[in-house]
Amino acid sequence: MTAKTFRGGAHPPEQKDRSSGLAVERLRDVxxxxxxxxxxxxxxxxPLVKVGDYVKRGQKIADADxxxxxxxxxxxxxxxxxxEPRTQxxxxxxxCIIIEAKQPEPVDGVVESTDDFMPPLDPxxxxxxxxxxxxxxxGIVGMGGAGFPTHVKLAPxxxxxxxxxxxxxxxxxLTIDERTMIERPEDVVEGVAITMKIVNAPEGIIAVExxxxxxxxxxxxxIASSPRTRAGMKIRVxxxxxxxxxxxxxxxxxxxxxxxxxxxxxxxDVGCVVxxxxxxxxxxxxxxxxxxxxxxxLTITGGACTKPAxxxxxxxxxVADIIAAGLTAVDDEALRRIIYGGPMMxxxxxxxxxxxxxxxxxxxxxxxxxxxxxxxxxxIRCGRCMRACPIRISPALLAVSVETGDxxxxxxxxxxDCIECGSCSFVCPAHRHLVQKFRVGKQILRTIKQKxxxxxx
Amino acid sequence: xxxxxxxxxxxxxxxxxxxxxxxxxxxxxxxxERDPKIDExxxxxxxANCGGCGFPGCDGYAEAVATGRSPTTKxxxxxxxTAEAVSKIMGVDAAREDVVSVxxxxxxxxxxxxxxxxxxxxxxxxxxxxxxxxxxxSWGCQGFGDCVNVCKFDALAMGExxxxxxxxxxxxxxxxxxxxxxxxxxxxxxxxxxGSIVLCSNRNVIKANVLKTCKTGCIKxxxxxxxxxxxxxxxxxxxxxxxxxxxxxxxxxVQKCPTHAYKLLEVDVMGEKKKVPVLEA
Numbered sequence: 165m166t167a168k169t170f171r172g173g174a175h176p177p178e179q180k181d182r183s184s185g186l187a188v189e190r191l192r193d194v195x196x197x198x199x200x201x202x203x204x205x206x207x208x209x210x211p212l213v214k215v216g217d218y219v220k221r222g223q224k225i226a227d228a229d230x231x232x233x234x235x236x237x238x239x240x241x242x243x244x245x246x247x248e249p250r251t252q253x254x255x256x257x258x259x260c261i262i263i264e265a266k267q268p269e270p271v272d273g274v275v276e277s278t279d280d281f282m283p284p285l286d287p288x289x290x291x292x293x294x295x296x297x298x299x300x301x302x303g304i305v306g307m308g309g310a311g312f313p314t315h316v317k318l319a320p321x322x323x324x325x326x327x328x329x330x331x332x333x334x335x336x337x338l339t340i341d342e343r344t345m346i347e348r349p350e351d352v353v354e355g356v357a358i359t360m361k362i363v364n365a366p367e368g369i370i371a372v373e374x375x376x377x378x379x380x381x382x383x384x385x386x387i388a389s390s391p392r393t394r395a396g397m398k399i400r401v402x403x404x405x406x407x408x409x410x411x412x413x414x415x416x417x418x419x420x421x422x423x424x425x426x427x428x429x430x431x432x433d434v435g436c437v438v439x440x441x442x443x444x445x446x447x448x449x450x451x452x453x454x455x456x457x458x459x460x461x462l463t464i465t466g467g468a469c470t471k472p473a474x475x476x477x478x479x480x481x482x483v484a485d486i487i488a489a490g491l492t493a494v495d496d497e498a499l500r501r502i503i504y505g506g507p508m509m510x511x512x513x514x515x516x517x518x519x520x521x522x523x524x525x526x527x528x529x530x531x532x533x534x535x536x537x538x539x540x541x542x543x544i545r546c547g548r549c550m551r552a553c554p555i556r557i558s559p560a561l562l563a564v565s566v567e568t569g570d571x572x573x574x575x576x577x578x579x580x581d582c583i584e585c586g587s588c589s590f591v592c593p594a595h596r597h598l599v600q601k602f603r604v605g606k607q608i609l610r611t612i613k614q615k616x617x618x619x620x621x
Numbered sequence: 622x623x624x625x626x627x628x629x630x631x632x633x634x635x636x637x638x639x640x641x642x643x644x645x646x647x648x649x650x651x652x653x654e655r656d657p658k659i660d661e662x663x664x665x666x667x668x669a670n671c672g673g674c675g676f677p678g679c680d681g682y683a684e685a686v687a688t689g690r691s692p693t694t695k696x697x698x699x700x701x702x703t704a705e706a707v708s709k710i711m712g713v714d715a716a717r718e719d720v721v722s723v724x725x726x727x728x729x730x731x732x733x734x735x736x737x738x739x740x741x742x743x744x745x746x747x748x749x750x751x752x753x754x755x756x757x758x759s760w761g762c763q764g765f766g767d768c769v770n771v772c773k774f775d776a777l778a779m780g781e782x783x784x785x786x787x788x789x790x791x792x793x794x795x796x797x798x799x800x801x802x803x804x805x806x807x808x809x810x811x812x813x814x815x816g817s818i819v820l821c822s823n824r825n826v827i828k829a830n831v832l833k834t835c836k837t838g839c840i841k842x843x844x845x846x847x848x849x850x851x852x853x854x855x856x857x858x859x860x861x862x863x864x865x866x867x868x869x870x871x872x873x874x875v876q877k878c879p880t881h882a883y884k885l886l887e888v889d890v891m892g893e894k895k896k897v898p899v900l901e902a
Binding site: 254597 | 736741747752759826
């Protein structure tokens with residue numbers, strides 16, 4: 165099998181060997197969870213519970229009307245202690261529901277189940293509408309990082325020819341998708357099959373980078389033994405070159421199909437649906453067990469992490485509690501920076517009391533060497549950023565137009581197409597903060613466009 | 622030799638005359654009609670091209686006023702004098718208050734807790750986007766001086782305390798700082814305004830959390846609301862707001878405020894008491 169790839173990209177040190185051999189452990193007996201009300205990309209939610217309420221595990225605790233909303237569920241059975249603003253993993257204060265674990269009192273010697281799951285549903289029998297309703301009811305969002313509502317993604321307005329399972333995991337350090345593919349290959353295949361059924365796609369592809377070769381035989385075995393492929397569904401594994409950002413939705417599609425997602429377009433415009441490995445497993449659980457998205461796998465690693473781990477933790481668990489439970493450990497002396505997410509696109513946060521969210525794929529504890537910061541210098545016009553840019557815009561020129569406030573020009577160069585992958589900043593020998601500038605520029609350009617639209621009205 | 626020079630001079634003179642005549646002729650023939658009011662209004666404007674009116678410079682604003690697309694009072698840089706002059710040209714009434722900019726944050730380096738070390742792009746907007754806020758208070762001044770950079774009148778300077786300070790002699794109330802500030806911390810207040818104002822924008826609902834982040838933050842104790850003899854203070858969205866139609870500048874709220882968030886505009890904000898060390902540019 166030849167490894168496919170896209171043009172451009174970068175090769176950051178992989179650093180995956182710290183945690184890639186460690187089996188996923190489940191965090192048990194969590195005392196308290198801090199569940200952010202808004203964990204998806206879309207309209208804000210309203211809490212459905214009050215302080216003092218008893219909630220079961222899996223009970224819906226926040227929801228709203230509207231297409232771009234996804235409900236949030238209690239990941240722990242217990243009492244709602246507080247509903248107050250707390251810092252979330254995007255560094256902003258947002259409303260959080262704090263639940264303290266409490267076992268219900270036995271009635272007549274029988275302890276009531278603390279789980280409140282939905283009845284199982286067979287996605288291959290039920291209608292598409294029922295299946296999408298179940299995915300929304302289970303609170304499933306893209307677990308790779310953006311938190312895009314999955315039920316919206318799986319209701320494309322165009323015909324789909326490929327369903328791609330994103331097992332590239334191109335972010336350095338992170339190994340949770342790799343472990344999931346090794347430990348639960350059947351669920352990954354089943355998830356691809358469910359997605360194919362919902363979007364009516366003829367072909368499913370599981371994309372894996374070369375540094376995860378050892379997962380491929382397991383996936384192929386799972387494909388061969390899956391009842392879905394025996395029933396005629398076409399699923400295969402595709403090998404990809406190890407390169408950042410290979411797991412970016414648009415790069416993945418270009419590498420596999422050779423097609424390019426048009427500017428401002430979505431994967432469905434080229435007949436693709438891309439799903440994260442974690443999302444696929446969450447979907448399988450939502451149908452098979454009726455279990456909503458109340459826990460997720462994440463990798464905890466980094467130079468200052470003395471006990472790297474792949475952990476399944478309830479959504480809302482403060483990372484400090486995972487450390488307290490002994491599943492992982494951090495050397496506070498050596499700790500210089502904490503990053504939620506991957507090192508390339510993740511967010512640096514002030515402390516590790518911040519809870520695990522639906523889109524937290526990893527937590528990195530960086531030491532002095534890893535967190536080294538270089539002073540920003542002037543552009544030396546070497547053009548390395550242009551070669552690295554996977555969407556082939558020119559970061560050097562873009563930075564000039566953003567710095568000088570020429571947003572018309574910036575838009576022309578392709579500011580809004582930037583996927584913020586960080587390849588340009590990574591390769592820049594002058595250590596320019598390119599991506600951050602583009603993020604600011606995007607925000608300003610969007611405001612300008614909004615104002616223009618208002619004036620035009 | 623002399624002949625060549627003479628011929629050249631004569632030829633040049635004739636050419637110059639012909640071209641000059643042609644230019645003069647075409648100037649009249651293809652004259653672009655332009656409202657003389659545009660130039661008149663332009664003359665009356667200060668010419669700072671600050672953009673405070675929302676138009677591209679003074680030329681843009683002059684055209685907008687002359688064509689009736691904009692009110693005559695939008696030039697904040699020129700103040701009431703300009704507004705009057707422009708209104709006179711346009712033949713309308715001018716009623717405009719002279720305003721100045723006030724920063725609603727007192728979170729200096731000493732009193733406001735920093736969230737952590739920030740090493741990214743050194744502008745307020747970038748810092749806000751990446752960290753939520755470099756201070757533990759999500760509402761506070763980021764302190765990178767985006768407002769100072771946009772001020773066209775040298776009315777803002779970063780203080781050693783980490784906050785921008787308004788020089789009220791120079792401030793024209795153009796509002797560029799208010800527009801630029803990602804935290805929206807500047808308000809425009811009439812220059813002659815008297816009364817009290819809260820120099821805090823923290824809308825955290827939990828009192829303890831306000832104090833954890835900033836020693837001079839408004840802790841929503843509502844002592845000001847209770848103690849005001851004129852009953853002119855109400856809580857709006859977590860911040861006390863003074864009703865200036867009733868406020869007598871008695872200063873009770875300023876004295877009672879436990880965190881010194883309440884200040885008197887004419888004394889503490891714009892008056893003599895406000896002496897701050899300013900960094901050399």
